[in-house]
Amino acid sequence: MKRIGIADTTFARFDMASAATNELQSLSTGFRIIHYTVPGIKDLPVACKKLFEEQSCDIVMALGMPGPKPIDKQCAHEASTGIISTQLQCNKHIIEVFVHMDEAQTSKELAFLANQRTREHARNVIDLLFHPENLTKHAGQGLRQGFEDAGPVQ
Amino acid sequence: MKRIGIADTTFARFDMASAATNELQSLSTGFRIIHYTVPGIKDLPVACKKLFEEQSCDIVMALGMPGPKPIDKQCAHEASTGIISTQLQCNKHIIEVFVHMDEAQTSKELAFLANQRTREHARNVIDLLFHPENLTKHAGQGLRQGFEDAGPVQ
Amino acid sequence: MKRIGIADTTFARFDMASAATNELQSLSTGFRIIHYTVPGIKDLPVACKKLFEEQSCDIVMALGMPGPKPIDKQCAHEASTGIISTQLQCNKHIIEVFVHMDEAQTSKELAFLANQRTREHARNVIDLLFHPENLTKHAGQGLRQGFEDAGPVQ
Amino acid sequence: MKRIGIADTTFARFDMASAATNELQSLSTGFRIIHYTVPGIKDLPVACKKLFEEQSCDIVMALGMPGPKPIDKQCAHEASTGIISTQLQCNKHIIEVFVHMDEAQTSKELAFLANQRTREHARNVIDLLFHPENLTKHAGQGLRQGFEDAGPVQ
Amino acid sequence: MKRIGIADTTFARFDMASAATNELQSLSTGFRIIHYTVPGIKDLPVACKKLFEEQSCDIVMALGMPGPKPIDKQCAHEASTGIISTQLQCNKHIIEVFVHMDEAQTSKELAFLANQRTREHARNVIDLLFHPENLTKHAGQGLRQGFEDAGPVQ
Numbered sequence: 001m002k003r004i005g006i007a008d009t010t011f012a013r014f015d016m017a018s019a020a021t022n023e024l025q026s027l028s029t030g031f032r033i034i035h036y037t038v039p040g041i042k043d044l045p046v047a048c049k050k051l052f053e054e055q056s057c058d059i060v061m062a063l064g065m066p067g068p069k070p071i072d073k074q075c076a077h078e079a080s081t082g083i084i085s086t087q088l089q090c091n092k093h094i095i096e097v098f099v100h101m102d103e104a105q106t107s108k109e110l111a112f113l114a115n116q117r118t119r120e121h122a123r124n125v126i127d128l129l130f131h132p133e134n135l136t137k138h139a140g141q142g143l144r145q146g147f148e149d150a151g152p153v154q
Numbered sequence: 155m156k157r158i159g160i161a162d163t164t165f166a167r168f169d170m171a172s173a174a175t176n177e178l179q180s181l182s183t184g185f186r187i188i189h190y191t192v193p194g195i196k197d198l199p200v201a202c203k204k205l206f207e208e209q210s211c212d213i214v215m216a217l218g219m220p221g222p223k224p225i226d227k228q229c230a231h232e233a234s235t236g237i238i239s240t241q242l243q244c245n246k247h248i249i250e251v252f253v254h255m256d257e258a259q260t261s262k263e264l265a266f267l268a269n270q271r272t273r274e275h276a277r278n279v280i281d282l283l284f285h286p287e288n289l290t291k292h293a294g295q296g297l298r299q300g301f302e303d304a305g306p307v308q
Numbered sequence: 309m310k311r312i313g314i315a316d317t318t319f320a321r322f323d324m325a326s327a328a329t330n331e332l333q334s335l336s337t338g339f340r341i342i343h344y345t346v347p348g349i350k351d352l353p354v355a356c357k358k359l360f361e362e363q364s365c366d367i368v369m370a371l372g373m374p375g376p377k378p379i380d381k382q383c384a385h386e387a388s389t390g391i392i393s394t395q396l397q398c399n400k401h402i403i404e405v406f407v408h409m410d411e412a413q414t415s416k417e418l419a420f421l422a423n424q425r426t427r428e429h430a431r432n433v434i435d436l437l438f439h440p441e442n443l444t445k446h447a448g449q450g451l452r453q454g455f456e457d458a459g460p461v462q
Numbered sequence: 463m464k465r466i467g468i469a470d471t472t473f474a475r476f477d478m479a480s481a482a483t484n485e486l487q488s489l490s491t492g493f494r495i496i497h498y499t500v501p502g503i504k505d506l507p508v509a510c511k512k513l514f515e516e517q518s519c520d521i522v523m524a525l526g527m528p529g530p531k532p533i534d535k536q537c538a539h540e541a542s543t544g545i546i547s548t549q550l551q552c553n554k555h556i557i558e559v560f561v562h563m564d565e566a567q568t569s570k571e572l573a574f575l576a577n578q579r580t581r582e583h584a585r586n587v588i589d590l591l592f593h594p595e596n597l598t599k600h601a602g603q604g605l606r607q608g609f610e611d612a613g614p615v616q
Numbered sequence: 617m618k619r620i621g622i623a624d625t626t627f628a629r630f631d632m633a634s635a636a637t638n639e640l641q642s643l644s645t646g647f648r649i650i651h652y653t654v655p656g657i658k659d660l661p662v663a664c665k666k667l668f669e670e671q672s673c674d675i676v677m678a679l680g681m682p683g684p685k686p687i688d689k690q691c692a693h694e695a696s697t698g699i700i701s702t703q704l705q706c707n708k709h710i711i712e713v714f715v716h717m718d719e720a721q722t723s724k725e726l727a728f729l730a731n732q733r734t735r736e737h738a739r740n741v742i743d744l745l746f747h748p749e750n751l752t753k754h755a756g757q758g759l760r761q762g763f764e765d766a767g768p769v770q
Contacts (some may be wrong), residue, residue, distance in 0.1 A: 008293050013307045015294035035338055037289040039278045039297070042234065042250060046241035046353060053245060071254065074231055080350065082238035087354035088397060089242060096350060098205040100379065114307075124347045124439035136344040139316050140323035143347070153321045153415040153422075162601050167615045169602035191597040192585045193605070196542065196558060200549035204463060225562065228539055236546035243550060261615040268615075365753055388658065392698035395662035396705060399669060404658060406685065432655045443653040447624050448631035453653070461629045461723040461730075464725065470755050475769045477756035499751040501740045501759070504712060508703035515707060533716065536693055544700035551704060569769040576769075 001030040002129055003033035005051030005060035011040040013107075014114035016097065020061050023122035041066060041098070042075055045082030052090040059129055060094045063118060068102035075101070093128050097121045099146070108135060117146030156185040156283055159214035165194040167261075168268035170251065174215050177276035182284060184273030195220060195252070196229055200235030206244040213283055214248045215221035217272060222256035230254070247282050251275045253300070271300030310339040310437055313359030319348040320373035322422035324405065328369050333428035336438060349374060349406070350383055353390030360398040367437055368402045371426060376410035384408070402438050405429045407454070412461075425454030441444035464493040464591055467513030467522035473502040474527035475569075476576035482523050485584035503528060503560070504537055507544030514552040520580065521591055522556045525580060530564035538562070557589050559583045561608070579608030608611060618647040618745055621667030621676035627656040628681035628725075630730035632713065636677050639738035645747060655680060657714070658691055663757030668706040670709055676710045679734060684718035692716070709744055713737045715762070733762030 004024060008017040021033055034055045038047045041064035051057040062083055066076035071144035076098060087094050097118050104110035124145075127134040158178060162171040175187055186238040188209045192201045195218035205211040216237055218232035230252060241248050251272050258264035278299075296304035312332060316325040329341055342363045346355045349372035359365040370391055374384035385404060391402050405426050412418035432453075435442040450458035466486060470479040483495055496517045500509045503526035513519040524545055528538035538560060545556050559580050566572035586607075589596040604612035620640060624633040637649055650671045654663045657680035664740050667673040678699055682692035692714060713734050720726035740761075745751040758766035 010289055010292040010295055010297040011305055012294045013296035015306070017293050027184060034219040035290060035293075037286070038247075038282070039249065039275070039289070039299070043247060045238050045246065046247055049242055049245060071227075073379075073382070074227070075234070077386065078231065078238060080386045081235065081389065082242065082315040084350060084353050084386060085239070085242055085393070088357055088390065088393055091354065091357060092356055093346070093351060095347065096426070102262045111307040128346070132345070135318055135347070136343060138318040138346040139325050139343075139363070140320045141318055142321035145347070150321055152323070153419040164597055164600040164605040166602045167604035167612055169614070189598060189601075191594070191601040192555070192590070193557065193583070193597070193607070197555060199546050200555055203550055203553060210518065225535075228535070229542070232539065232542045232546060235543065236550065239547070239550055262598050265615045266503060277587055334734065348742070381687075381690070385694065388691070388694045389697065392658060392661050394692060396665055396701055399662065399665060401654070401659060401662055403655065429655070436654070440653070443626055443655070444651060445624040447633050447651075447653040448628045449626055450629035451626040453655070458629055460631070461727040472751055472754040472757055472759040474756045475758035475766055477768070479755050497752060497755075498733070499755040500744070501711070501737070501761070503753070504700060505709060507700050508707065508709055511704055511707060535691075536689070537696070540693065540696045540700060543697065544704065547704055548703070573769045610719070 003055065003057045004031050004033050004125060005048065005055060005057035006033060006035045007047040007051060007060060008037050008062065008063040009040050009044070010037060012063065014065065014111050016063035016114055016118045019115045020063065020122050024126065026044050027123060027126045031129070033039040040075070041079040044079055045072050045086050045140040048083060049086045049090065050093050052092055056083050059092060059125055061121065061125055062096045064098050065114065066098055066100050068100070095125050113146045120145035157209065157211045158187050158279060158283070159202065159209060159211035160187060160189045160217065161198050161201040161205060161214060162191050162193060162217040163194050163198070165176050166217065168219065168265050168270055170217040170272045173269045173272040174217065174276050177273040178280065181277060181280045185283070194229070195233040198233055199240050202237060202248050203244065204242045212216050213246060213279055215275065215279055216248050216250045219268065220252055220254050220290055222254070249275050249279050267300045274299035312339050312341050312433060313350050313354040313356065313363060314341060315346050315359060315368060316345050316371040316385065317352070318345060320363035320371065321401045322373065322419050324371040324422055326427045327423045327426040328371065328430050331427040332434065335431060335434045339437070349387040352387055353394050356391060356402050357394045357398065360400055367400060367433055368389065369429065369433055370402050370404045372406050373422065374406055374408050376408070403429050403433050413422045421454045428453035465517065465519045466493050466495050466587060467510065467517060467519035468495060468497045468525065469506050469509040469513060469522055470499050470525040471502050471506070472499060474525065476527065476573050478525040478576055478580045481577045481580040482525065482584050485581040486588065489585060489588045493591070502537070503541040506541050507548050510545060510556050511548045511552065514554055521554060521587055523587055524556050524558045524584065526560050527576065528560055528562050530562070557583050557587050575608045582607035619671065619673045620647050620649050620741060621664065621673035622649060622651045622679065623660050623667060623676060624653050625656050625660070625680040630681065630727050632730055632734045634677035635731045635734040636679065636738050639735040640742065643739060643742045647745070647751065656691070656739060657695040660695055661702050664699060664710050665702045665706065668708055675741055677709060677737065677741055678710050680711045680714050681730065682714055683715050684716070698740040699740060711737050711741050729762045736761035
């Protein structure tokens with residue numbers, strides 16, 4: 001039985017964890033989800049580490065929604081750096097799903113994007129865990145999560 | 155008996171540690187507070203590490219007030235990066251409460267913001283330590299500390 | 309029998325792994341290629357680490373195509389930082405081949421550049437693995453990958 | 463007998479180590495100073511580590527004077543990041559005293575600032591080592607080193 | 617017999633390793649030089665680590681010539697960060713000699729600067745290895761490598 005961790009925040013303005021859980025369960029079986037919520041994105045790296053080391057997760061989704069200001073961009077950078085360090089310390093993947101608030105023009109668009117990107121990355125999680133060959137098939141194909149795929153160039 | 159570390163600075167222009175202590179004690183019991191003051195925010199990472207390793211703290215609040223100049227922003231970035239590294243090395247949470255001096259227009263507003271944000275993060279500390287399910291309940295709800303909550307988007 | 313890892317992404321818009329494989333095989337024999345695909349460049353550091361530690365690779369090519377926006381540049385920076393950390397943890401080379409989408413004016417140019425840079429770096433991989441003296445011969449010669457060599461100054 | 467390390471550079475335009483030594487000796491006794499000079503600020507992190515691990519220092523002052531150009535700012539950032547990493551690896555404080563050349567308008571002002579900031583940080587070193595309660599007393603009081611104290615806000 | 621590592625790149629447009637070797641040999645004896653060439657500056661951190669751990673070097677010179685574009689500046693930053701990490705992991709000095717292409721106006725000036733800076737840093741290497749007291753004598757004297765010394769301020 002595989003264990004998938006979901007780390008999310010109270011700062012985000014959309015319940016990305018529910019979207020992730022719903023999508024993961026619609027895509028596959030044979031795993032258990034462990035959900036862990038922290039205040040903000042800078043709390044995510046150690047949350048992911050705890051999911052690996054204290055909850056024996058095999059892979060983790062790190063869900064966050066950085067704000068639009070320069071300080072928010074800096075926080076996102078710090079969080080991402082810590083998330084990469086965590087992966088290297090644990091030798092396991094963390095799929096970071098960050099939706100920057102200034103990627104969308106309206107609240108509705110933001111909710112749509114957060115839902116869509118989370119769900120498309122849930123598929124990446126299932127593939128990394130159970131079907132890595134699916135990713136290899138799409139290598140260099142210009143896939144995107146949340147927006148339309150860019151597609152390959154010739 | 156849990157141990158909560160509070161690391162703060164002589165550089166900050168507001169006594170955030172007293173606000174934190176007061177709020178923590180009003181919220182819960184069953185813990186002891188260990189207070190450690192250093193000169194500036196770049197001294198906070200190792201101060202937190204010492205609170206974990208030499209004082210057996212279970213969680214730490216890192217309180218700081220970065221100045222408004224570009225060099226201050228860079229210092230805050232370095233401090234935050236070190237605070238994340240410390241968490242990963244110790245597998246414990248550090249709740250970073252930074253109030254940037256240019257977030258407020260007046261001294262009074264700065265004091266208000268520092269007090270408010272510290273107190274709201276004190277609640278996060280209590281929740282992480284004793285009631286993690288409270289954070290899960292608010293996942294994706296657009297909570298803010300010091301300013302009004304942003305709320306969720308649909 | 310040496311083992312060369314190739315880590316690439318589904319985000320990239322060109323199949324750099326095929327170019328790498330084709331070039332490596334045209335240049336030398338006596339090695340096996342292990343191909344591992346992840347969603348994006350920020351997933352590359354741990355992918356490389358897994359290629360070293362779980363697949364016993366002697367060297368890895370990390371192939372990616374960062375987008376043109378500021379956030380993409382930041383992602384590339386985070387990925388590169390993680391790729392350097394991975395090398396230091398494993399004491400082995402990772403040849404990072406990143407083609408920034410704004411390096412090219414047209415899709416055709418982008419494909420050309422991605423193909424060319426990957427192939428020229430494949431030669432570096434073979435040299436590092438089998439003929440390090442070839443690199444020493446070209447020290448300070450202003451070599452470039454994908455664009456024309458800059459050449460030495462006098 | 464405590465051991466205080468002083469790491470400085472040949473790049474700096476003021477003999478901050480002499481100011482530090484003079485001030486430390488005027489403030490307290492019961493310690494020995496170990497002085498180690500390197501070319502530039504990017505050499506300071508490993509110099510500090512050597513002072514801890516090869517010279518058994520209990521605390522280190524890292525004295526540097528970054529230049530005014532963007533590349534100098536980047537070097538200072540890299541040095542500071544390394545100085546924080548060193549502290550975390552050794553569980554000991556490094557008091558970083560950096561005087562940026564563009565903080566002063568004239569050479570005389572630069573010398574004054576370098577002297578003053580170094581001396582005021584020497585006091586922090588003595589306090590951290592012998593009288594940590596002195597720092598706690600000044601928590602949140604808006605202290606500054608080299609410039610006038612900002613003072614607390616209400 | 618001390619061992620001095622020289623790590624350089626095929627990207628650089630000047631043979632800095634020959635300048636370093638020539639200068640080192642003119643300044644002192646009693647050491648052996650180990651030369652290792654990699655493609656670009658981001659390959660230097662692990663190259664230095666290999667020189668320490670696989671070639672038993674006592675000190676390393678890391679020679680590189682970052683290009684003039686923003687992406688080149690970012691690469692230099694990543695390389696420098698990795699070079700500092702390597703020093704901390706090995707407890708040994710790496711003297712980084714980077715000549716940014718936009719520091720010079722003409723090719724001739726670039727060659728002059730690369731030669732001069734490398735040679736002046738070779739002296740720092742000899743001093744760190746054999747005569748650390750020479751550096752202490754020049755602490756705070758405003759020394760520069762490649763350009764005229766800035767000198768001390770009063």
